[in-house]
Amino acid sequence: MTDVAIEYCVPCGFLDRAESIQHALLTALGEDLDSVALVTGEKGVFRVHVDGDTIYDKDEDGDYDVDELAAMVRSRV
Template sequence: MGTTGPRITITYCTQCQWLLRAGWMAQELLNTFGCDLGEVALIPGTGGVFQVTAGEHLVWDRERDGGFPDIVTLKQRVRDVVDPDRDLGHGDRSTRA
């Protein structure tokens, strides 16, 4: 049974063939946050879109943020919405005080 955690959406451009990238990022988020997420949804789009939301928060936008996130950055931004006190391990330590 699922939790009441936030819904993560990854909207990706089908014209640009970014499904594989979106699916991999979804898998990484599920591996990291597990049942703390309500769901992870992949939403097909067009026009070069690549956006990730956590609940009502836009955590990544390819146009706004300049390209694609590395996975550590994406996990940090999702963590900041889902569970700000969570330690993401060794990749996270250099960015947190």
């Protein structure tokens, strides 16, 4: 099984983004995932980690697409 962590900046107001990704992952892959955790952060952070590996980082990858992130997680399941 797979663990996903969505790290988001609290002061930046990224909670809605994190929740939308969490919802999409649980809807599409819920039975194949052990957890989809929201992890609070600061300083503009917005990253998605799968089993400890970063698959998305806002600073490196720019805009995110929920469907693309779900496909990336699916490929790791």
